[in-house]
Amino acid sequence: MADNYALAGSTYPLKLDTHATCPVCWGSRVKAGTRAKCPHCSGTGIVLDWQLSKHFKLSEMLKSDYAIRKGIPNLPAVPQVHNLSKLCIELLDPIREEFGPIKVNSGFRSAALNKAIGGSASSAHMEGNAADIVPMTVGVTLRQVMLGVTNEFAWGIASGYDQIIYE
Numbered sequence: 333m334a335d336n337y338a339l340a341g342s343t344y345p346l347k348l349d350t351h352a353t354c355p356v357c358w359g360s361r362v363k364a365g366t367r368a369k370c371p372h373c374s375g376t377g378i379v380l381d382w383q384l385s386k387h388f389k390l391s392e393m394l395k396s397d398y399a400i401r402k403g404i405p406n407l408p409a410v411p412q413v414h415n416l417s418k419l420c421i422e423l424l425d426p427i428r429e430e431f432g433p434i435k436v437n438s439g440f441r442s443a444a445l446n447k448a449i450g451g452s453a454s455s456a457h458m459e460g461n462a463a464d465i466v467p468m469t470v471g472v473t474l475r476q477v478m479l480g481v482t483n484e485f486a487w488g489i490a491s492g493y494d495q496i497i498y499e
Contacts, residue, residue, distance in 0.1 A: 352381035352391035356405040364403040372407065382413070385420035387428045393420070393439030393463065404445045408460055415460030416440055423481075424463060431477050432469030439463045 353359045357370035359377040369375030382390040393416045399406045408416065416439060428434055441449070441457040456462035467477050 350381045350383075350389070351378045352389070353377065353395075354379050355391075355394045355399075355407050358400045358403065360403070364405065372405075384413075384417040385425050387425050388420040388436070390416065392436050393460075395436075396438065396441070396445060398449055399442075399445050402448060404442070404448055406440065406442045406445050408440045408442075412440055412458075412460035419461060419463060424465070427465070427477060427481065430480060431467055431472050434465045434467050434477070437464040437466060 354361075354370060354373035354377055356372035357363065357377060361370055361373070361375045361377040362368060363370050370377070373379050384390055384393065390413065394406050394408070396404075396406055398404070419439075424434065424436075438457060439462075440460045441451060441455065443458055446452075446455050446458050451457060465474075465477070467474060
């Protein structure tokens, strides 16, 4: 049975009902550069995962292939988790419902991860207010998604976000 929680200001109940790879040790079970047990997962390599919105889990918004390869922790604080939930509910869920499944290549980035990848010192990723996405439906392009977000589809939905970067 899942435990339900709600972040302040959110109407979506966060559910703790699945497991994910620990975003601090990335499953290695030890603190980076040491032999000490990871303090976040108590050395298990796994943590409970949060369902942030209808379609997205916290683990999807934290996963970083670069962080995993380099052993860089990517753990948000509660305000950043709140921002990620809001981003998922207000922007990513509607995108998914309009265009089909999307993959998050980069969601939240810790300051250490952002610096390591050469991200902007003021990157919205560090606050949980940005996501780099790729559509997974055959025939749907990122350009189509971006045009949909900037045109009639998302006016009002995406009004709290100030930029869209096409890369």
